[in-house]
Amino acid sequence: MGIKWIVNGNVKQSDKTQTPLDCFSQEEIKSVRLFINYFKEYKPTPLVKLGSLAKEMGIENIWIKDESYRFGLNAFKVLGGAYAIGKYLSKKLGMDSNELSFEKLCSKEIKKKIGELVFVSATDGNHGRGVAWAANRLGQKSVIFMPKGSAKARLENIRKEGAEAEITEYNYDEAVEYAKKYAEKHNGVMVQDTDWEGYKEIPTWIMQGYAVIADEISEQLKVQGVEKPTHIFLQAGVGSFASSIQGYYSAKYGDQSPISVIVEPEGAACIFKSASINDGNPHTVKGDLDTIMAGLACGKPNTMSWDILRDYSNMYVSCPDYVAARGMRILANPLGNDFKVVSGESGAVGLGLFSILTQKEKYQDILELLKIDQNSRVLFISTEGATDPLGYRQIVWDGYHPMPVEQNTY
Numbered sequence: 243m244g245i246k247w248i249v250n251g252n253v254k255q256s257d258k259t260q261t262p263l264d265c266f267s268q269e270e271i272k273s274v275r276l277f278i279n280y281f282k283e284y285k286p287t288p289l290v291k292l293g294s295l296a297k298e299m300g301i302e303n304i305w306i307k308d309e310s311y312r313f314g315l316n317a318f319k320v321l322g323g324a325y326a327i328g329k330y331l332s333k334k335l336g337m338d339s340n341e342l343s344f345e346k347l348c349s350k351e352i353k354k355k356i357g358e359l360v361f362v363s364a365t366d367g368n369h370g371r372g373v374a375w376a377a378n379r380l381g382q383k384s385v386i387f388m389p390k391g392s393a394k395a396r397l398e399n400i401r402k403e404g405a406e407a408e409i410t411e412y413n414y415d416e417a418v419e420y421a422k423k424y425a426e427k428h429n430g431v432m433v434q435d436t437d438w439e440g441y442k443e444i445p446t447w448i449m450q451g452y453a454v455i456a457d458e459i460s461e462q463l464k465v466q467g468v469e470k471p472t473h474i475f476l477q478a479g480v481g482s483f484a485s486s487i488q489g490y491y492s493a494k495y496g497d498q499s500p501i502s503v504i505v506e507p508e509g510a511a512c513i514f515k516s517a518s519i520n521d522g523n524p525h526t527v528k529g530d531l532d533t534i535m536a537g538l539a540c541g542k543p544n545t546m547s548w549d550i551l552r553d554y555s556n557m558y559v560s561c562p563d564y565v566a567a568r569g570m571r572i573l574a575n576p577l578g579n580d581f582k583v584v585s586g587e588s589g590a591v592g593l594g595l596f597s598i599l600t601q602k603e604k605y606q607d608i609l610e611l612l613k614i615d616q617n618s619r620v621l622f623i624s625t626e627g628a629t630d631p632l633g634y635r636q637i638v639w640d641g642y643h644p645m646p647v648e649q650n651t652y
């Protein structure tokens with residue numbers, strides 16, 4: 243047990259056989275932003291510069307995008323769910339989504355044309371809250387199934403958005419199967435953040451929705467006179483989020499894309515496992531998928547995402563829970579004039595990992611492999627705030643999930 247990593251020896255720059263990234267072209271993402279811009283709740287989330295922390299870690303700069311501010315929903319996920327639902331409805335209505343605003347979709351006239359729909363999903367919480375929110379705004383129903391062990395607070399937040407929601411007896415992947423059966427039986431529309439045979443369109447729209455985050459970052463960095471980070475750390479569950487940010491950067495910059503690290507919990511490291519087996523295919527992790535990083539507790543990669551992460555990402559890392567807990571505590575206790583960021587378990591693992599790599603001698607090799615030095619400008623995305631407030635306090639106030647003593651030497 244401990245931090246494990248694999249370098250992607252297969253990254254071939256400018257290789258024509260690499261997975262195409264057309265859906266992340268600047269033109270495509272412009273049209274996603276047009277749609278998302280129409281929401282009255284829309285506003286770019288803060289990109290927080292942690293200058294004092296960067297100094298402490300011996301690099302030029304650190305930025306962390308704070309997705310706890312997204313639409314007042316405490317996580318980034320709504321970007322994907324809302325865009326996918328919008329695209330689904332515009333297709334159903336035979337309209338161009340560029341002309342279609344969410345406000346228009348909410349009109350009585352459109353509702354009459356669409357009829358009554360039920361959107362169905364399986365989720366750790368954040369995705370379901372986004373889907374429930376979007377369905378509610380459209381005056382439609384949603385039914386959400388959560389994996390066993392999901393936090394009550396997350397369940398209640400989904401119910402507050404008007405969804406029928408329950409915590410099941412299943413792990414995430416089994417809950418997806420259960421939701422699929424429910425949708426088939428009740429004529430529901432699955433809005434799932436992962437793919438399977440014959441189900442690619444909605445997950446692609448979801449991934450495109452997430453890419454808004456990277457596009458906002460580009461604008462925010464430009465204002466600071468910075469074109470792009472040198473490194474990005476992206477956490478993965480099924481990999482849709484990580485592949486959308488990776489896809490955005492690789493589509494925009496090709497070989498000049500930032501060096502990327504894909505980070506997962508050791509209890510559910512399916513991208514890491516797939517990279518270790520290295521036969522080009524995605525591989526599943528079975529069992530309880532036990533981790534405090536609920537958003538990342540997924541055993542089966544999104545196959546479209548895996549293709550992107552396999553072809554373009556530079557390193558895959560599997561992390562014990564204490565890594566995320568350390569990241570949460572660091573972000574809650576800023577140095578110097580840095581701002582505080584309230585980051586949940588799945589949001590903080592990338593920064594937690596980076597803090598350990600830069601502060602513990604034994605990881606010097608990884609820093610060298612990643613070419614991290616005093617000129618590095620590193621980007622993290624805190625994908626959620628304290629979505630499980632009790633769990634957050636247990637970690638940040640009470641010190642749950644400490645770093646093991648044998649790791650804790652400098």
Ligand SMILES: Cc1ncc(COP(=O)(O)O)c(C=O)c1O
Nearest residue numbers: 368479480481482483537625626
């Ligand atoms: C807070 C948070 N971060 C990251 C992720 C990972 O996203 P993906 O499953 O697309 O890899 C999730 C997924 O639910 C999440 O809730």
